[in-house]
Amino acid sequence: MSAQAPRVTGVRVDAVGIGKRYGALRALADVSVTIAPGGIHALVGENGAGKSTLGKIIGGAVRPDEGDLLIDGTPVTLHSPRDAIRHGISLIEQEFALAPDLSVLDNVFLGVELGPRGLLDRGAQRERFAALAERIDFTSDPSTRVRALRTAEQQKVEVLRALVRDARLIVMDEPTAALTRREADRLLQITRDLRRDGVTVVFVSHFLGDVLALCDTVTVLKDGRQVQTTPAAEETHESLVTAMLGRSLDVQFPQRHARPSGEEPVLRVRGLSREPTFRDVSLDVRPGEIVGLAGLVGSGRSEIARAIFGADQPAAGTIEVAGRRLRLKSPRGGIRAGIAMLPESRKDQGLVMMRSVVENVTMAHLDEVTPRWVVSRRRERSVVDETLRRVDARAASPSMPVSSLSGGNQQKVALAKWLLRTPRVLIADEPTRGVDVGAKRAIYELIIELADQGLAVLLISSEVEEVLGLAHRVLVVRAGRIVGEFDAADVDEEVVMRAAFGGVDGGTARDE
Numbered sequence: 001m002s003a004q005a006p007r008v009t010g011v012r013v014d015a016v017g018i019g020k021r022y023g024a025l026r027a028l029a030d031v032s033v034t035i036a037p038g039g040i041h042a043l044v045g046e047n048g049a050g051k052s053t054l055g056k057i058i059g060g061a062v063r064p065d066e067g068d069l070l071i072d073g074t075p076v077t078l079h080s081p082r083d084a085i086r087h088g089i090s091l092i093e094q095e096f097a098l099a100p101d102l103s104v105l106d107n108v109f110l111g112v113e114l115g116p117r118g119l120l121d122r123g124a125q126r127e128r129f130a131a132l133a134e135r136i137d138f139t140s141d142p143s144t145r146v147r148a149l150r151t152a153e154q155q156k157v158e159v160l161r162a163l164v165r166d167a168r169l170i171v172m173d174e175p176t177a178a179l180t181r182r183e184a185d186r187l188l189q190i191t192r193d194l195r196r197d198g199v200t201v202v203f204v205s206h207f208l209g210d211v212l213a214l215c216d217t218v219t220v221l222k223d224g225r226q227v228q229t230t231p232a233a234e235e236t237h238e239s240l241v242t243a244m245l246g247r248s249l250d251v252q253f254p255q256r257h258a259r260p261s262g263e264e265p266v267l268r269v270r271g272l273s274r275e276p277t278f279r280d281v282s283l284d285v286r287p288g289e290i291v292g293l294a295g296l297v298g299s300g301r302s303e304i305a306r307a308i309f310g311a312d313q314p315a316a317g318t319i320e321v322a323g324r325r326l327r328l329k330s331p332r333g334g335i336r337a338g339i340a341m342l343p344e345s346r347k348d349q350g351l352v353m354m355r356s357v358v359e360n361v362t363m364a365h366l367d368e369v370t371p372r373w374v375v376s377r378r379r380e381r382s383v384v385d386e387t388l389r390r391v392d393a394r395a396a397s398p399s400m401p402v403s404s405l406s407g408g409n410q411q412k413v414a415l416a417k418w419l420l421r422t423p424r425v426l427i428a429d430e431p432t433r434g435v436d437v438g439a440k441r442a443i444y445e446l447i448i449e450l451a452d453q454g455l456a457v458l459l460i461s462s463e464v465e466e467v468l469g470l471a472h473r474v475l476v477v478r479a480g481r482i483v484g485e486f487d488a489a490d491v492d493e494e495v496v497m498r499a500a501f502g503g504v505d506g507g508t509a510r511d512e
Helices: 051-058 081-086 104-109 122-135 151-164 181-196 208-214 237-245 301-309 331-336 346-350 357-368 377-391 407-419 437-452 464-470 493-501
Strands: 013-022 025-035 040-044 066-071 074-076 089-092 169-173 200-204 217-222 225-231 267-274 278-285 290-295 316-321 324-326 339-342 425-429 456-460 473-478 481-487
Touching: 013 051, 025 051, 025 066, 025 217, 040 051, 040 181, 040 208, 051 089, 051 169, 051 200, 081 089, 089 151, 104 122, 104 151, 122 151, 151 181, 181 200, 181 208, 200 208, 208 237, 217 237, 225 237, 237 437, 267 301, 278 290, 278 301, 278 456, 278 481, 290 301, 290 437, 290 464, 290 493, 301 331, 301 339, 301 425, 301 456, 331 339, 339 407, 346 407, 357 377, 357 407, 377 407, 407 437, 425 437, 437 456, 437 464, 456 464, 464 493, 473 493, 481 493
Parallel strands: 025 225, 040 200, 040 217, 089 169, 169 200, 290 456, 290 473, 339 425, 425 456
Antiparallel strands: 013 025, 013 066, 066 074, 217 225, 267 278, 267 316, 316 324, 473 481
């Protein structure tokens, strides 16, 4: 932080015997944890372990059914986040609570506008905003509409909102989940600076590397129960995984079979272009083969995938599936041709969050459950139950909204939607984004199982380790072009990233 802030006294929180139910689902059971003032305390666990629920209880967004919450030694009942703010606690949820069409300044001061007799004092607002913005290196114009900001800048707006409310404890729920590595590192530094200024931070995250690099204390939750609370300096990635899962995760990636050869490609793309996003893209994927697309964020990987699926229209080039040339005008055509796509954002593109699990699974293939133009509820329930078992998606009831599931189970439902009718090609764009280590392993096993069954898989991931761990071949995308091709077994992350940044080393270089 550029400007030295006055040191504050951080909030101490004691959660004693906390329990929370959602219908038949027990989210938390007899959890007791102390958040020491002035430190960074991590809450970790698999998706569905209860870490976000506990964070929201501390932040006032959720009321516990059992137990007590003490703030600086005094028992309190928090009815809302506004109540928490009165006690110096601010909550930054994973889904930002910002008004996208209002300016940055209006968002920061929303609900705590300065000025006598209810009148706005823009001068005082701008003066205080400038001081706080300097502290966290926020450089955007305060008059900018929030929707025009990048995700990392919106995250800083949430931090500014907390600071302007004089927060002495900030709960951050998955703060780095949607950020690039560089943006995440900057946020971690901002969080360290908050600790230096005396602010207490509760850091809810499934990124164990961030937890170990940042936090003072770690509480591990499993199935709604507290497993352990320990100094972060005494933990390793492996020890935290073992505590979270109840078992060791010795091998991160399942064993994949040898790269198939000799068979004709299921997916054949030639000269695909959609300027200025990507141009002259050619690739093949054979049955049983996993081909990874690696590259930097913004390189054009997702845009290539969307064009193959039919979501965007290319200006030139051809797409063939099983030897048949396609002329796709929409995703419907891609689905009919046997292409399935797990999109980059399950919440924005893959699922209808407020609809039920059943509806989300069947929506792409309604003809499977609508004999004579009427939905057969018995048929629907039968095929959905079978498909959910196949992907090991866990929901208290298939009729519950998919938004109520953990991130890992949401992703499994998004996959189940495409397995109601077995596709020929599966495009998996960031298949494990926002899921914990246990769910990651399950998704990896499912992708390899589908490839073993003969599907052609096109895998896109920002985690190079994930691409190398799953794929048979890796295509590197830079500035909208495929610039290198490697056998995944013969290269490491450094080689792939060197190609992504502009220097192909080994493999098959493609002329630019």
